[in-house]
Amino acid sequence: MSDPSAYAYPSSNSARLSTTSSVYTDGRQNRTKSLLERNLNRTKGAEVSLSALSFLFSEMIQYAQKRVNGIQDLERKLNELGYRVGLRMLELLVWRDRNPKRETRVLSILYFIHTALWKGLFGKQADSLEKSTENEDEFMISDNEPILTKYISVPRELSQLNCNAFIAGVVEAILDSAQFPARVTAHTVPIDGFPLRTTILIKFDKEVLEREEMLK
Template sequence: MLQYAQKRVNGIQDLERKLNEFGYRVGARQLELLSWREKNAKRETRVLGVLYFIHSVVWKTLFGKQADSLEKSTENEDEYMISDNDPVLTRYISVPKELSQLNCNAFIAGIVEAVLDGCQFPARVTAHSVPTDAHPLRTTILIKLEKEVLQREELLK
């Protein structure tokens, strides 16, 4: 998939956008599948509920384990982060030196964005590499919610 997309783009940002689009398609289908599989499926109406669903159920279905952390930004009211210390997706991908800035986890960001959109929580989702000494492949999925989601959340309080 990476080779296919790489031949049809101009630059790293364009390639990440294409990977995000591929992930979005997968995420929409994944949400539909999980909705059918969940026995007591109910529509989430709270931001934290849907984020926990992604952090646990979606992640476990896709990668066999939960994401390592779910955090709210201390600086921005509308930002949340899901972190994975050892993302399965990029474990076996070797990126050429000329594409060293490429973050293949843009695919995962697309999946998360599609699930949020499908649950009526529109957001802009991006992937960022945040390596640490203990976890050199650590990736953080940054979720920036639309203003309408925050307004709706305030009404529910």
């Protein structure tokens, strides 16, 4: 299979990913904290640079590509990797929330994903949250300029590939963990001015809609 990703990285002026470092003064070692040792409740100054994120995601795609046989299989693998991240991301977001609560309604959990999750991952909220006009069990969260795939160029022969299947996996994990089981997929839906616009399609299980009806 041809490599579906070609990456270009921001200039060296971008902030760099923090790593453990040591400074020696008068024979004594003053050790700064690594990224993994930082307080989970503190986010200022702990952001990962876009170049580091792009490089990491590039490696993830190459890792997944070596273990699949087609586009659908590759998207499924990326979805599985995103699912692992989503399980941990929900725990982190709840930990950081000063007044955490369990969401019990569909719109509430979707709004949480649209705002809190997107801000936690990308520093901004998603661009839109919509309900399907054709199917009661379908909702869509759209990002006009998805950061994760900003430096990915997909070859023409792989035009159906959407590497934001990784984000779909993150969303699916959060919904499953919050007791809103759903099937989540990523689709490229370009509009004027936003050729890379991606829509995360969420299709809830029947039991979710039945519970929602009872809570009205």
